[in-house]
Amino acid sequence: MFRKRFKTTAIVMTLIIFVLMVFFNGGKKEKAPVEEVAVEEDIFAEPVELIFWWYGEEESPGIINYVQQLCDDYHKMHPNITVTQVHQGVDVLIPNFQAAYEAQSGPDIACLWGGLYLLEWVWQDAFVPLNDYVDEEELSHWIGSKFSEYDGKIYGSDLEVHANFTVYYKDHFVDAGLDPDTPPATWNDLVEYSAKLKAAGHIPYAVGFGGGWQTPVFADFMWPYFISFGEIAEVVIGNRAFNEPDFVDFWEKLDSYNKAGYFIEGATSIDWIEAWNEWRAGKATFLSLPGQSAMSFIDELGTDKVGYFVFPAISDKKLVHGLVWPTPHSITSWSKHKELAADFLVYFHAEENYPKLLDAVQTHNVPADDRFDPSVVRKPENAKWYAEMAINGLKENNYLAEAALPWTIIDKGLIQGGQALILGELDAQGAADNMEQAAKEWRELNPEMLEFYKTWAAKY
Incomplete structure (x- = not known):
């Protein structure tokens, strides 16, 4: 330790x-x-309760068992220390933390997803750097730490990491005269496949625009083919623009795919996670989602029925490894037990816990640590593919695009703009212009945040 x-x-x-x-x-x-x-001083000498707000059960069913085991095992190691875990769902995570921040009370440890979601709170002094409590040798093993780093300081310890990808029903492919073992490799392939699937009586894609998150998901999957995670910062800063041709092309692809009738019926009245249930009921062929849930579907249905692949390329650029999202957890600035909280966050990375995580989630998550060897995952083949994709994606900083965006730009640009596009209230150019306007407003209204952002972006 x-x-x-x-x-x-x-x-x-x-x-x-x-x-x-x-x-x-x-x-x-x-x-x-x-x-x-x-x-x-013996930090374990007196009775202490650590309040641990965490995230992940919705995207990774079963991980709550691992979290509780971490808390229980830590208590066995240090009988005076009780870690009380409280899961924060996707709908309440930010509002609940906002309330805790305003009251300066509540969790000792909290999760805000990472990237700009976390750093915008770091810039408001809501969290403390872990470098003050954890030695540099230990931190050097945390390969997801760049996701929660600002100005040379690390603000998060990753509970796990997952890679996002796309699944499909092989029998739908057969019905449409397609090779069930050959998923679409390019956007043009996807459009061609979708036309054949629709002609065969299958709705191609399960999506849910009702909650707003579906468009950020498509940005996560599609933007890396024309802009890197670091280059997004140039657009946010204003050195480039969100209505440049590549971004307009992104909106045009969504618009034309929607107008062709390839999205599931009622897509504007359900949210993204509800769309997963529609796919599970066989109402659509394709579904793009976090890897933990995708792996659960594959385990449940079998690889003879479900295929999987990295999202089709929309350019000549190739993505060798998947798009990843570690889940950093951070120490609040008001915690009275920062040193203990740091010790517990280090415990996330203890090698003895790797098999516990793999067992609890059936290899649907992997540790975000270079001491974890993904080659230990040998079977089934899809689990081996997934583990290697997640770890290598982390090493290459293949983070999801939305993590480089301030919340205002996500909300007004991707969420509201995406809904307006699907409803026919904006065309592709209008959606791109709307997002650029959201970025301009953010820069004008948040000059101090902009300077923080520039400092953060410099490392890319």
């Missing part, structure tokens, strides 16, 4: 009596100099 312990200074007063030779005025007593002795 690597940790930095605060030291308290105990002032030890030692009286040493020197008997001096008696002179004419009699004997004298003198005090010895005050001696300072450094005494290490």
Whole structure:
């Protein structure tokens, strides 16, 4: 266990009596100099409850068992320390933390997804850097840490990492006269496949625009083919624009695919996660989603029925490994137990916990740590493919695109703009212009945040 312990200074007063030779005025007593002795404080000595707000159960069913095991095992190691875990769902995660921040109370540890979702709170002094409590050698193993790094400081410890990809029904392919073992490799392939699937009586894609998150998901999958994670920062800063041709092309592809009737019926009245249930019911062929849930579907239905692939290329660029999203958890600035909280976050990365995570989630998540060897996952073949894709994606910083965007741009640009496009209220150029306007407004209204952002973006 690597940790930095605060030291308290105990002032030890030692009286040493020197008997001096008696002179004419009699004997004298003198005090010895005050001696300072450094005494290490035992942070586990007193009863403490750590409040641990975490995220992930919706995207990774079963991981709650691993989280509870972490808390229980940590308590066994340190009987005076109780870690109380409270899951934060996707709909309440940000509002609940906002309330905790305003009250300056609540969790000692919290999760805000990472990337700009986290860093916008770091810039408001909601979290403290882990470098103050964890030694640099230990931090060097956390291969997802760049996702939560600002100005050379790391603000998050990853509970796990997942890679996102796309699944499809092989029997739908057969019905449409397509090779069930050859998924679409390019956007043009996807459009061609979708036309054949629709002609065969299958709706091609399960999506849900009702909650707003579907368009950011498509941005996550499609943008890496024409812009890197770091280059997105140039657009946010204003050195480039969100209505450049590549971005307009992104909106045009969504618009034309929607107008062709390739999205599931009622897509505007259900959210993204509800769309997963529509796909599971066999109402559509393709579904793009987080890897944990995709792997669950594959395990449930079998690889003879479900195929999987990285989202089709929309350019000549190739993505060798998948798009990843680690889940960093951070220490709140108001926590009275920061050192203990840091010790628990380090425990996420203890090698003894790797098999616990793999067992709890059936290899649907992997540790975000370079001490984890993905080659230990040998079977089934899809699990091996997934583990290697996630770890290598982390090493190559293949983060999902939305993590480089301030919330205002996601909300007004991707979420609201995406809904307006699908409803026919905006065309592709209008959606791109709307997003550029959202970026301009963010820069104008948040000059201090913009400077923080520039500092963060410089590392890319």
